[in-house]
Amino acid sequence: MSKKVILITGASSGMGKESAKTLIEQGHTVYTVARRIEQMQDLSTLGGFPIQMDITKENDIQNVVDTIIKKEGKIDVLWNNAGYGLFGSVEDTPIEEARQQFEVNVFGLATLTQKVVPYMRKANAGTIINTSSMGGKMYTPMGAWYHATKHAVEGFSDCLRLELKEFNINVVVLEPGIIVTEFGDVLLENINKFSSKGAYASLTKKLVIATKKMYDSGQGSKTLVISKTIAKIVKARKPKTRYRVGLLAKPMVWMRINLGDRLFDKIVMSQV
Structure with missing residues (x-):
């Protein structure tokens, strides 16, 4: 298997971190970026290359791309995982x-994609993986802004795939289901912060109870399902355009596509 230069965003915890460990073990050159660099020191010990980066700061992004290109001369795989x-x-x-x-x-x-694509185009090779979610195909109450961003990532990725096809660059969408990570904690913190009082207090309370119950009971797939999938994508010469993995990802998206809006609304609200 050819060793690749891989850049992973959002690698300080969860899916990004666990997948980085797997890829380092497989002998790839793995650069990991996140705001919390102190949480990536273990990746450095394993042989990875952590760099501090805030995904909302263009100077940070430019610095990371310049650093990797200067040292490695290329970026074979970009995994846009921060979110x-x-x-x-x-x-x-x-x-x-x-x-x-x-x-x-x-x-x-x-922004990161724009800065990496020219190097992949010149190499006439590369793979870009964008982390969406099963939430990029469906919806839940109180999640309008999150779902809007993931629907945007889906559309963005589809257009990008068509644009980059002639340059032999793969664009892959990762659509995880429920994965055991810090995601649930952040979700609960935000709901409680914005909507725990007022007109939506009742719905918020129900959603918090349902979410806590799911995470506390250990439901959700382990990050291992993601790291195995990422390793498969990295290895593939022609990866699939979408990988739907983890708890509920396939059935929920199937229901969304096949059952129609009103029935799907009922199913979603029955869980709250």
Whole structure:
């Protein structure tokens, strides 16, 4: 198997970190970036190359790309994995918070992609993996801004795939289901912050209880399912355009596509 130069964003925890460990073990040259560099020191010990980067700062992004190109001369795989979930009612969530959600989940991803593509194009090779979610194909109450960003990543990736086809660059969308990571903690923190009082207090309470119950009972797939999938994509000469993996990802998206809006609404609300 040929060894590749890989750049992973959002690698300080969860899916990004576990997959980085797997790829390092397989002998790839793995650069990991996140705001919390102190949480990537173990990756450095294993043989990875952590760099501090804020996905919303263009200077940080430029510095990372320049550093890798100077040292390695190429980037074979870019995994745009950084992101978080902003949850709360549309009415209660401040627009500046919504804007920040787009800055991280969409515009940060797009900026890094713009800076990496020219090198892949010159090499006439490369793979870009964009982390969406089963939430990029469906929806839940109180998740308007999060789902909006993931729907955007889906559309962005499809257009990018067509544009880069002639340059032999693969564009892959990763659509995880429920994975056991810090995601649930951030989700609960945001809901409680914005919508725990007022008109949506009752719905918020139900959603918090349902989410806590799911995470506390250990439901959700282990990050191993993601690291195995990423390793498979990295190895593939012609990877699939989408990988839907993890708890509920396939059935929920199937229901969304096949059952129609009103029935799907009922199914979603029956879980809250």
